[in-house]
Structure formats: C-alpha cells, structure tokens
Amino acid sequence: MPGFLSLDCGGKENFTDELGLEWISDDKLTYGETSAVQVPSGTGKQYATLRHFPADSRKYCYTLNVVRRTRYLLRASFLYGNFDNNNVYPVFDIYFGATYWSTVVISDDSTIETRELIFLATTSTVSVCLSNATTGQPFISTLELRQFNGSIYNTEHEEQFYLSVSSRINFGAGSDAPIRYPDDSFDRIWDSDSIKREDYLVDVSDGTVKVSTRMPIHIDGDEMPPTKVMQTAVAGANGSLSYQLNLEGFPGFGWACMYFAEIENLASNESRKFTVAFPDHPEVIAAIVNIEENAHGRYHLYELGFANLSLPLVLSFRLDKTSDSSRGPLLNAMEINKYLKKNDGSLDGEVISGLLSHYSSADWAQEGGDPCLPVPWSWVRCSSDPNPRIISILLSNKNLSGNIPSEINKLTGLVEIWLGGNKLTGPIPEFTGCMDLKIIHLENNQLTGGLPSSLVSLPNLRELYVQNNMLSGTVPAGLSSRDIILNSSGNINLHKESRKKTHLSAIIGSSVGAGILVVVAVVGGLFGIFKGTRGNNTRGRNRRNLCMFPLLTDINGTQVIPAAGEGAHRFGRCELEIATKNFRSRIGSGGRGDVFSGKLHDGTEIAVKVLANNPVQGEREFLSEVAVLSGIRHSNLVRLLGYCLEGGDRMLVYELMQNGSLRELLDDAGPLQLRRSLNWCRRLRIAEDAAKGIEYIHTGRAPVVVHGDVKSANILLDNCMRAKVSGVVLSKLRSGGTVEDTDPEFSTPHEDVYGFGVILLELISGQGAGTGDGRQNTVVDWAKSRIGTRSIQAIMDPSLGDHCDLKSVERIAVVAMKCVKPHVVERPSIPTVLKEIQHAVSVEENRAKRKSWAFARRTSL
Template identity: 35%
Template sequence: MITPNESNGSLNMTLVKASGGVFGPICNAYEILQVHPWVKETNQKDVDVALNVRNELLASNQENELLKSWSGDPCLPNPWHGLGCEPYNGSVIITSLDLSSSELQGSIPPSIAELAKLKTLNLSYNCFNGSIPEFPAFSVLESMDIRHNQLTRQPPESLISLPHLELLYYGCNCYLDKKLQPSFNESRLRTDSGRCDSEGRTHKPVIVIGVACGSFLFTIVVGIVFVCIYRRRLRHRGGFDNKEQHMVENILIYLPSKDDISTKSIAIEKFTLASIEAATEKYKTLIGEGGFGSVFHGMLLEGQEVAVKVRSAESTQGTREFENELNLLSEIRHENLVPLLGYCSENDQQILVYPFMSNGSLQDRLYGDAAKRKTLDWPTRLSIALGAARGLQYLHTFAGRCIIHRDVKSSNILLDHTMCAKVADFGFSKYAPQEGDSGVISLEVRGTAGYLDPEYYTTQQLSVKSDVFSFGVVLLEIVTGREPLNIHRPRNEWSLVEWATPYLRDQKIDEIVDPSIRGGYHAEAMWRVVEAAQSCIETSAAYRPFMANIVRELEDALIIENNASEYMKSIDSLGTSNSNRFSVVMDKRIALPPMSTPSEPLSIMTQQPSPPQPR
C-alpha cells in the first residue's frame, strides 16, 4: 500500500505479507505516475520578434554577455534576462522588456515595436543612438524609459496617439533637444521634461560649480553674477576673447545672447597649473609629440591615468585651436571619441587633459617605433576600423550640427586598454554649414600630407567628404601596414594611395596586403574593406560614400570575419591541421569593380543617408 504524505510531498510504501504466505513480501519494481499540467507555448510571433531583436542588437554588440545568454524559447521554461512574460489566450506573450544598464550601443532595434503586447519598455543607461522606432497604432505600450543614452532624434510624434502610453522618460540624452514638439506638451503624457536626473524626479535646474573643498549648489542668479565677475577678470588678464563660450571653474556656460543662458550637461574640469604639475610629476614622462605640443603621462589624485597635452611656445596651433577643441568636446560624447576631462589656462599655459590610452595609436601599432609596434591580427584591425568609422559617423551626423574633423589619420586614432578605437585631436575641427548655407565651407586648408583630400586642396572647399577621403587612406594603412607618405621608398611608392591604386584596379589585393596578416583573414571580409577604401579615395568627392555607408560595410565585414573565425575554431577542435586553417575561406574571390568615373558613380556606396532630424 502506498500513501502520500501531504506535508512534505513524500510517498510512504508499506509491504504486507499475504495471508497464508510462507515467505516475506518481495518487491521487484514499482511505477509511480504523476500528472503534470499542460505547459503553454510562447506565442510564435513573439518568439520570432524576440529573435529579431536579439540579432539586431548583436550587430553592434557582438561581445555583450546578456545577448549571449539569450537562447531557446524567450519565455519558457524561464524568461530571457530582461524579458517579462504573461499567459494570454492559451499561450505566453512578452509584456515587458528591461535592458537598462546593459552596456548596449548602436540603434534601438526597430523590431521592438512589433511586440504587440509589450506594455513596459526600459532601455535606460545604455549608449543607444539614432531615434526611437515607430510603434503601430494598436500598440498597448504603457511606459517608455530611454534616459541616459545618446539619442540624437526627437521621439516620433506618433507616440502621442498610442492609446495606453502614459509615461515617457527621456532625460540625460545630451544630444536630444529637451523641448519636444508642442503636441507632446499638449498630450496626456507624463514626461521628465528631458532633465538629467538619475531617479527620474523633477528638480529645479542648478549650476554645479566645482571647488577645491567639494561641490555647492548655486541658483542661476548667483551663477550669472559669477560669470560676469569672471568675464571682467578675463578682460584684465588678456585671456580668452569675448566669444560665445566662457569658462567658470569646471563647467562651460554658453552665452549665445544676453537673453538666453543655458548650461551644458557635460562638465569639463578646470585644473590649476599646480595640480597639473603634481599629476605629471613636473612633466616627467613624455609619451608623445604633436602639432599642438608635447603629451605627458599623469595620474590624478583619485588614481585615474591621464594624458596631458601641453601647448608648446613654438606650436603652430594656437589659442584658436585650444579653444576650438575645448568647446567642441564640451558638447559631444561617444564611445569612439576621446573625451576631454579638463583643461588648464594659467600663466599663459594652455593644457588639455584626456584619459590615458594605454595601447597608444593605430599608427604606433602598424609601423611606429619598434618599441611601440605590435602586430595586429586582421580581426583586431577590422574592429579598430569600425570603431573609428562610428566615431566619425557620429561627428558627421551630430544632432546640433554636423562636425568635420579635418585631420583624420592613424596617429589620431587612439586605442584604450580594450583596443577600442577612439578618434582624437579636434583642434582643426569645424561645423559644417547649416540648412540655408552653401553646401561647402571655404577655409584655409588644414590636414596632414598623405591624407589630404585632393579636391579640398585644389578648391579649398571643405565638406564631410574630405574626412571620408582621409579615412580611406587609414583603411589602406590597415590593409597594407604602410605609411601614407614615405619618401624613402622608390618614387612610385612614395604615396600610399598612388601606389595602391593600380593594384586595386587590377584586383591584385594579395600583393598589397600586410605580410604579417597574409593567410589570416577571410577573403570576402578583406574585399569589403578594400572596396570601401577604394570608394573613399575617389578623386571627386561626389563619388565618395558617406560615413554611414562605410560603417555598414565594415559591420558586414566584421560579421563575416567573426563567423569565419568561429567556423575555423570548430574545424580546429576536430583535429584539422593548423597548416590548412585558412584553406577553405581563402578560395573565395569577389570581383572588385574598376575605379568609378564621374559617368559611373557607385550606386550603393554613394547613397546618402537620411539627414538627422533638426533639434
């Protein structure tokens, strides 16, 4: 006899000798059957959409641990991390998506809008850029949190018409205009007014003034008085010109007019000369030289390593370039741009302070001093190229106004401890013309020999395509491992562009690839990069692509290369000889079109991306 124990769920089995039996009871086996409730399946449409969301996120977040954990059924037996699921009409549906603080970047996946029963969406504290996808009119979305990202375009006005949407938090998107369309203000939506507040609460605006003893909160009136006093001192000292931007301790306050005063959200610390000398041990360790001056290694009091760039008296880049870099970097932040931590302007010294990039520059790694040189494999080169391209794309599509770098080169692409590429040196950068201006800017030609756009040099008319040409040269450096200009080589090899062009036309790519990476790349990935470089160095700017097109090409190339690497690892794990490692992937060759002429523009690579929405 078997009796269940209700208290602990166990079963008690009692064996009793049969009446009249001679021997004791014997049990050879027993079978217990238990009835389980029917397990519902996840709605197939939601499964498909969730997989699409994952794939779209992976395009820009290949190494993200959260995305790597997303496999199998999104809801059963346990939901993917960040997903919330509920039973609905005999199946299970996705009702919430929380990817906050997940270190995600790139565009917000458009597929998210296809989750028909999604009620809550939280994408806060990431590095998403671009815009919010359009949600269909039948969406049941109730709340959306996109705070602390890098979104550059206004929320779509169609959000107002969503019948259930009540909350929209979008603060701390420093590139997003805090003034939404009037229709948003007139709607029932509750918002955080775009204020940068980590808890989502509403506070009155304050100006944070950094001082030696800590931080104090001042009212706007006190801040204005402080600015006026500071401006008066600047006039007496003969300091910065009376321009649009004035520095108050460790924050920049913009004064575009007497009636319009606003505080930028990116604080730039003002260092004293004594603190700079202490951080660098009186300029003990020189780590680089540039047109602006010398760069020294330093350590701040809190332990952060920094690179301190000190303008030399003989520098060809003067106060204008110093202010230019200071002003630009007080507005922009991006994973692939070197951030400005602070500055010092004291005793005629002009100093800029950046985070220390422990892996030096791309130039150092490709062909710099032997002490700094270290062979970069092809996947790493490809990743660096993509990072730099994304940084330039961000500059060219900056929400406030497109920025042209004007000095793109491998020595201005720095590598942090994770080998993440960051574009640096904005002393020559300029804003592109706004709507209503002519399509180009007439300026004194600036740049570096070997990277200079020939059309810009001859016409002195600057556009974003000048940066594209320079980046094409960088791509050739990455492929060939050669300098852009070297007069110590034979005359026909002085210019990298002139030397490589005949090989590109004749499709002899193997003859120009850096010997240190031969046999170590997927042929199709290499051809995509070469095609991108070839289109960038077109003589006529009209036939060059935009950086958005280049980013897409490099993303595709990196996906191809990574997939090939995984495939080869699987072959290696089966015992395939290393000598045959690349024999499979190197057989494929993709025809490279000849260099285009004005009558034959590149149909794909020159397609202009849609312009950013006005702020």
C-alpha cells in the first residue's frame, strides 16, 4: 500500500504476510542485537524476531521517512518471548521524538503489547526511541506507519498534541478476531467486543443484543470507519446500553467518537431515538441521536464526536431511549484517543541536523531522535531546560576531516567545544555566535590560518587549546593579557605579540589626564547637585537638564549595559520625580510594585511603575526584558515608553490610560457617568479590544509571549473608552496574580485564556473576579452554580436591563465558560474567542440598526 511501512524488527528477510502487507527487515540498523523467539500458534511471522538494546542510560532510535503536512498512524508492537532467558519481564519507555509516549510494561511471555499514535508530520522524518529500562532490556518486535488521507483525524489541537490511541471497538462483532487491513484501508485494528477480559467492556446492560446486515454502508464521515465494522452493532432491547471500559493511558483529556448506522429495518410506525451520556461527567450535555435522521438515511454513517473530554481510567457511558422512541439505542463502533502534549525538544535540533549531514556515515551520527531528550546523544551535553540547548560538543578523536562545520557557530548556547585529535583542516571559525563559550579544544588537527581576533570578544572564555596545528601569524594581544589558559605550542609559524616599550611620561601623562577627568566629573556632579537643590523657584525645564544617570561599568571602565531597544527611552530618576511630583499620585499597585501618574516636560501623560526589588533579576535580565517589551507594539497593548535603571531603582514608564481599569469601572464605586455608559455593546467592544491585544502576543509575533496575569485590573481604558492590555511581564518570577483569576494550570497561552474567560464573566455579570454573591469564592464558581440551572438572566448585570440581545449575551457566556474549563485542552484559543466576540458585536449592531430604523419609521408615520 502506498504510504505504508512495516518494519520486522530483528528480521533477516523481507516477506508478505497473509493480509498482503509487505514487511521489510530492519537489518540496516547499526546498534542493538536481534533474537528469535517462540510465538503462539497463529501469531504472524513478524513477531518471531525482535531487536533488543542494552539496559543503559542511552536511547535507541528508529528514524522513519514521512511526507510533511500528512497524518499518520504509528504502531509499535512488543512480544517478549523470554528472548533473554531470564524470565524478567522488561519495563521501559518509548518516545516519539522528544515527546514521552508510553511506558511499556511486559506482563507475560506471549501477549503482544501494542502502542498506537496518530500525528501530523511537520518534518520529513520522525523518530521512535526506546530508553530508560527500569527492568530488563528494552526491545521492539514491529514498527508500522500507515498514511491517512484528507482530513481524517484532523483536530483543533494537532499542532500542540498527538493522539495516543486508547480503544477502537467493533460492537456486535461476529467473532473475537479484530478487523484490520484489507477491510480497513488504513489498517486500523478494530477490537471485537466479544473479547473476554475482566477490564474490558464490563457492566453490560441486560437485553443487549447483537444485530448485523450485509447491506453496504455509505461511509461519508470524517474518520471513515470500515464498512465491515459498520455492518454490525449492539442494540438495547430493554431500552438501554451501558458499558464500563478501561482506558489505556488515562486519566487525561481525550478525543472520542461514536459511530452509528441504522442497519435494522424499522417499520413506518417505529422510531429509534436515544440519549448518549457519561454518568461521571454531568457537565457533558446528553446528546440526542436519531440515527436515520442524523445520517440522512438508513445504512448511512453518522459520527458523534467529543473533541475535549476529561476521561478517567475507567469510563462509564450509557445510551438510553427517549420516551417517544419505540426502539432501544444502537451502537456500531467507538474510538477513544488521549491527547498527548508535544514536546518540541531541543532548540538546536535543526542546526545539529545540518552538522550531522557532513558525517552521515559515521557511527556516532546514527543515534537518532532529539539530540537532548529524553537523554542526550553520547557526544553532546545539554542544558536542563524543558526545551534544552546543546552546551557541549564532544567529538574529539572521531576521525573528523574537512573544515570545522559552520553549524557549530549557530549553537548559541555552547559552553564547550571538544574537537581535538581529528583531521580537521582550514581556518578556525570566528565563533561569534557562541558568546557563552568557556572551553575550546582544537589541538592535534591540521588547522591553518591565524587565531581570530574575535576570540578576544568571548567574555567567558577560560581555556583555548590549539597546539600541534599549522597555525600562523600573531596571537592576539587580548588573549595573552587575559586570564585564559592558552596552549598554542607546536605551531611553528604562530608567534606571540612582542611587547613595545612605553615612555614613562606617556604613562604619567595619561594617568594625570585621567585623574583630571575624574576630578572634573566629581566636581561637576557635586556642582549639579548643589545647583539642583538651591532655592524652590527653579523651573522644571531647567531642573530636567540636571537629571543624569551613571553609566554602569566593569573593572576596566568598559560600559556593560546593553541597549534596551529602539523604542525604550532611558529616564533619570529625578526626571521622573519631577514628572510625578515626587511620586505623589498613586493610581495602582500590584505584586511588582506601585504605579504613579505624571506628565513629562513636553506634556506627555505617563504612568510610572516603580518595581519592587527582585534579587533574582539582574541588570542584564531587566534590560533584556525592556528590550523585548519595547518591541511589542499593538494598538490594543499599553505602550512602554521607557525605563529607569539608576542605582537600586528600576522603573517602567508607560503611556497613561485616562479612564483607569475595567475593574474600577465595573466596581460600584467607579465613576457613575462612565458606568452608566457601559452598555452591552460597549462591553463587547472592550472585550474585542482586549482579545485583539492578547491575540497579538500569542500569534502575531515570535517568540510567543504569555501574559500570565490577564485580569480586568490589567484592561485599561483611554479617553475614548478603547481598551488596551497592560501588565505584560517577561520575568520568570512573575507575581501579582490573585486567587480569583489565576489559572489552575501552569503558565501557557491557555492560562491567558482562563483569565480572559473570567473577564468575560465580569462583563456579563458586573461581579468582581473574587466576589460572587457571598456563597462562592469566585465569579467562576458563582456563574457555574447559576448558569447550569437557570436562564442567562441569572448571571446578567441588572444594569444591562433589556437593552441588549439575549442571544449575543448567551453566546459570550458559552465561550466564557469554555475559557474557564479546568484543563487546558478543553479551552478555545484566543483567536477563536475573538471570532465569537466579533459575532456578538455584529448581532448587537444589527439590533441597534433595526431599532433605529423602526424608530425612524414610527417618527415618519
């Protein structure tokens, strides 16, 4: 089959099995050992061999070719067969690239353990890796790829999640045998519901019967289950179907789909309608199914999908006929998959792949998988970050030839390079892309040219070994004068720079000159301070000229503060003291510090955030944050105008938003005139503005910025009542989040979605994030308790009255409740939320137009 790959791991020859599938040997793999095992009668030939690997700290990977932007089913199988003659059942992990897939637990000799994964290929190759044997040796029997076509298994979250297959059930099966290729053109394996197993399809309702047909089934759904599966079903003769099912890999969030086809001949006066419910999940609204009506005909497929379900280890589900139905429920098939969060792996994966392309035939280049996860390759060391960088290249004595690969200079996190004892030729690279380098080993090669002067600019360089090469020229003076271990012996044409004699008068002159400059600077500074403090009638514009901030320097007098970005002006503290009248008018406070209003000499109104002391964040980190924040420009984000870094003071200067925060406006103590103007259409516009700002930091720039503290206090309003988002923080140690609006999950874009859902509930209800009606702790709890049993008016702000379309309010309430789902995969993205808000805005605008037209018509009559 095109797009099929079937690897017989440990096999010696290619063959075609009884299903017509072609199996090929993995004998090109250069590591691991193969073993033949005894298999039960009737088990396929592909399980008679396996490949096993040492129980060490390495990972062992298969690399498979795929087609980009195409979905695949990946299947790995394991049959132990006591290959090691130890009767010690192995336990080991399997990874898909850098993503943990599953732990394989072997429980006997002859049971085949299978793992399946559905993924969208984003690269031309994928890797499957075995590692971390806790008991016995990791091994694998088969590895299979099955290519899908069209939109099959297309999910909203496939860029961030894989689907790990848990169950695929053929109800009403005529035997215990599974259905697969060629009946399923994609070779999915549909297990029979007749399998006798204690943990599989228990708690079956009385009156459950099997039904079947030979009529062809019209398969026109998204997932395209095979006809043979759809020709059988179970029916509830007593009016119900119920099951319990153990879910492999759960608890967690899952994707589920039930497949229905009306395969019984119902009389004209008969009907089949039933509800589908999950008793342990009352929040899932029971769906009502009328198969023939939903599928537009008998013998037609109808799919009932559940895109985001929080599922337990043991799932219970029920199908019950409705009161107006004459027949009990019917179920043909079911699939359940778990969302598996992708790990994008090392940030240097693409770069290191380019380096490997120079040495594709070398043994050390065959390890495969991500260079850092789950464990690093044997010749690299990585940082401990969730998405690590390579910090060490250890390729000494590996028989490397040619020039030093240019890709090394793109490994920006490198601390050590070990390339000694090879046959490398050509010049030494500049290494200007690796500013964290501490140790460089290039000894015992055949390198030519000189020592690059750029090596002097590596601030952390401590050891440089270049002995026994063919280098020439002069050792840069900066390398000789710094505290660096430098070994350049064995390069007969490489010389150290000769020291020139310096006249004593020149030394004295320069010293005296420097001393005079220091004295002048000190006297000038004191004069400025004295002049700035005398009298009380000095005008602000004159005093501003005296506002100076010191340059931070290292021991050699070199300025060490980097530029903070084109858009960030550096203010002096006294300039901001003048602008804020000694920080007199405080307009807000938070975990990072207090905010004061002010006005610059040119009339610009500003808000100055005086940051609380953060002992962890250094000057460079602060300025790096300023540089990034100043580059985030959007009409719905509060603009950073500048910063102050003077002594122990750190301040951020923003444009002033004259109408304060949304939280203040919704508060009963807020400006009455503004609160009265806060009708539903205005609230929708505020929500739309805020959503646009958050959408920009999530999707409109790289890298993605997570706000981390989305709340109504950080939605600010200008003179025109247009909303802008404030409080974007890049520091890892963010604070200021409150119990009312902080996401239960960790800091991701989904956290911002949760906070935005709280804001939507505040806009609908007028309630504060942490108030409610006194019985619930948060507006989320309060809304959940009311919205589930009453109409939308139960949570609406009474001040909205009848001046809005209830359908638009209900639409926003629905999306708000989705935003505050307890788990991230249940929440929509901000772009999706924005579309819902814009739809509600259009509903309100059309209502206003209709009302205006009706009024004009009455007036004209």
